[in-house]
Amino acid sequence: MSIGEMGNRSIGDLLAERVAIAPERTFLVFESRAGEVSELTYAEFDGRVEDCARGLHALGVVAGDRVVVHLRNSPEFLVSWFAITRLGAVMVPSNIANTAGELEHVIGFTEAGFAITEPDFCEVVQRGIDAAGTDTTTVVARGRLAGFFAFDDLPGLSEEPPPRPTVGGDDVAELLFTSGTTSKPKAVMLTHANCLRAGLDTVHCLWLDENERCLTALPLFHVNGQGMTIMAAMTVGGTAIVIEEFSASRFWEQVRRHKASQTAIVAMQLRTLIAQPLSDEDKDHSLRKVFYAINVSDQEKQTFEERYAVDLINGYGQSETMTLLTVSPVASPRRWPSIGLPSPGRTLLLLDEEGKEVATGEVGEICVRGERGRSIMLGYYKDEQSTAETIRGDLLHTGDNAYADEQGYLYFFDRKKDMIKRAGENVSAIEVESVLVDHPLIAEAAIIGIADPIRDEAVAAVVVVADGADVTEDDITAYCKERLSRFKVPTVVAFETELPKTSIGKVRKDELRKKLEGATSA
Numbered sequence: 001m002s003i004g005e006m007g008n009r010s011i012g013d014l015l016a017e018r019v020a021i022a023p024e025r026t027f028l029v030f031e032s033r034a035g036e037v038s039e040l041t042y043a044e045f046d047g048r049v050e051d052c053a054r055g056l057h058a059l060g061v062v063a064g065d066r067v068v069v070h071l072r073n074s075p076e077f078l079v080s081w082f083a084i085t086r087l088g089a090v091m092v093p094s095n096i097a098n099t100a101g102e103l104e105h106v107i108g109f110t111e112a113g114f115a116i117t118e119p120d121f122c123e124v125v126q127r128g129i130d131a132a133g134t135d136t137t138t139v140v141a142r143g144r145l146a147g148f149f150a151f152d153d154l155p156g157l158s159e160e161p162p163p164r165p166t167v168g169g170d171d172v173a174e175l176l177f178t179s180g181t182t183s184k185p186k187a188v189m190l191t192h193a194n195c196l197r198a199g200l201d202t203v204h205c206l207w208l209d210e211n212e213r214c215l216t217a218l219p220l221f222h223v224n225g226q227g228m229t230i231m232a233a234m235t236v237g238g239t240a241i242v243i244e245e246f247s248a249s250r251f252w253e254q255v256r257r258h259k260a261s262q263t264a265i266v267a268m269q270l271r272t273l274i275a276q277p278l279s280d281e282d283k284d285h286s287l288r289k290v291f292y293a294i295n296v297s298d299q300e301k302q303t304f305e306e307r308y309a310v311d312l313i314n315g316y317g318q319s320e321t322m323t324l325l326t327v328s329p330v331a332s333p334r335r336w337p338s339i340g341l342p343s344p345g346r347t348l349l350l351l352d353e354e355g356k357e358v359a360t361g362e363v364g365e366i367c368v369r370g371e372r373g374r375s376i377m378l379g380y381y382k383d384e385q386s387t388a389e390t391i392r393g394d395l396l397h398t399g400d401n402a403y404a405d406e407q408g409y410l411y412f413f414d415r416k417k418d419m420i421k422r423a424g425e426n427v428s429a430i431e432v433e434s435v436l437v438d439h440p441l442i443a444e445a446a447i448i449g450i451a452d453p454i455r456d457e458a459v460a461a462v463v464v465v466a467d468g469a470d471v472t473e474d475d476i477t478a479y480c481k482e483r484l485s486r487f488k489v490p491t492v493v494a495f496e497t498e499l500p501k502t503s504i505g506k507v508r509k510d511e512l513r514k515k516l517e518g519a520t521s522a
Contacts, residue, residue, distance in 0.1 A: 006169050008169045009168070009192070010168060010169065010173075011196065012082060012085060012167060014196060014199075014235070015234065018234055019042045019046045023041060023043035023046075024042075024043060025041060025042055025239075026041055027044075027239060027240060028040040028078065028241075029213075029239060029240070029241045033244045048079045050086075052080065052151075053083040054155060055153070055155050055157045056083055056162075057158070057163060058154075058157035058160075060114075062087065063087060064088065064089065064090070065087075065089040066089070066092050067080070067084045067090070067091055067114040067116065068107055068112045068116070069084075070094040070116070070117040070121055071118055072096055072142075072244055073219060073225070073244045076118075076141040078242075080116050081093075088167050088171065090172050091174040091175075092112055092175045093176060093221035096221070097487060099483060099484060100127035102484070103129075103132075104127075104128045104132045105184055107134055108133070109187065109382070110381070112136055114139065115129065118140060119140060119143040122145055139154070169191060169193035169196070170192075172190070172378060173190055174190050175187040176221075176223065178319045178320070178426065179431060185431070188380060190223075190319075190377055194322040196231065196235075198223065198226065198232075199230075200235055201323060201324040202227060202232035202323070203235050205327040205330075206291065206313065210236050211261070212236055212239070213233075213241055213258065213262070213286070214228070214233045214240055214261070215229070215243065215255060215262070216243065217246035224323065225264075227323035227324070228291060229241075229264070232262075246269060248269070248275070251269070252273065252279075252281075256285045259286045261287060262289045263290055266293065267293075268454055271454050274300065274303050274304050274307060282307050282309075287308075289313050289330070290308075291313045291315060292313070293314070293315055294337075298337075311334075314328045314336065316400075316402075316412060318398060319377075320390065320396060320398070321375070321398075325343060325366070326339045326348070328340035329341060338411050345375070346368065346369075348367065348369070348410070349368075350362075350366060350402060351367050352365075360403075361405065364403070366398045367395045367396065367398065368395065368398065370394065376396045377396070399415065399416045401415070419449075420447070420459055422449070422457050422459060423487060431484075432461070432480070436463065436480070439471075439476075441465055441469035442466065443464045443465060447459060448512050448516065458491050459492070460490060460491075460492035460494065461493045462495075462512050462516070463494070463496070464499060476490065492516065494516060
């Protein structure tokens, strides 16, 4: 008998283990946008999951079904996730910034038979369902809306216990949409073993224990919040503290009041935190570790650490590997600006264009040796070509470049993929370009990322309009807002009579970037 990493356990098995060991221990602390705080013990959370699973099954959810979850950070998000997977179904988390067109793709591509959302998003979700033409049942959580099933009423739909199909580590737990190199986001298939590994990676890399209070204000529809807070806390039997929405003016007080011992932030959050008025209480907190990922300057790092008296732990990961690939050592030299050493059990290679390992100090693509559905994703849902391009043999090609020093510390260099990093979100240049060139008055368009002092990179559009056409910056912005999430909408628009190209017709984005960054800094 062959036993893979993480055994043959599901995330539901992990919850059951925690309930058996310490049912009255606090699992979840939630603070809403209004400042209301609620708590659930492990036993109470498990009861909520069981009730939700019973109701979802009464609605018709069975093993293999895809269920879209379009919710803000909330207990309902987590209850839905564990209830869906308890039935052997698959959660499809949706970015709450998604437009109706983007939801049409999420719902239609996954053929989701069910969606869970909240009143604020009902209209856009329903428009996405209508456009997809699917027979999708919508459940409304965190409030009620006429004509829709209410999440709070689910337990009363049936008195029969929900079925308990056999769910193991190799089964898909979620389909996570991620920006990529195609015009439409791809759905990463993450298994239960992937999710369990994410929690264990965080525990090992950050030296977490059963007293941990892991806080996040990052969205739960991304892997960071799921892996580094929820799965990490549950792995050690600690407490997950979930903030509904990040507020720079409130965040540090929340860290202090909830006695958080560990958190993760992105560069945009760090910059807005150090921009807040100084307080005598800045150093008064229980944080032992703050994880972040690349993209801050030496001065920003020094300012943050000195002001808040806490070390930043740099690292690197991605959705296709369900979080951490490298982390700066907790107790060893961190060698800033290194992204650290491979996390325990990980083997990383830096390869050149021919697939050969590069020498120390030379730049190569970060590739991860792993097992599909265990240490790396199972693949891209319904996309064998992209899966084959990304996973070759036992190596997952990240599309990111780095170099290593003589002791094996890695240093991020750049993105091989045409990606823009904006305030913690990945934006596919090709996706935005495909929207722009569909405009009847736009002949050509190129999307590039340029430096932004707060959000890492700004999305910049360089547009060539059709002969005789009259198109303004406002026209382009309005057009994109109707079709793209707000974080994908260009905030810089420039017009050119033609795009610079190489001899084989490839747009010279380096020239465009240099020209735009020169103009914005002038």
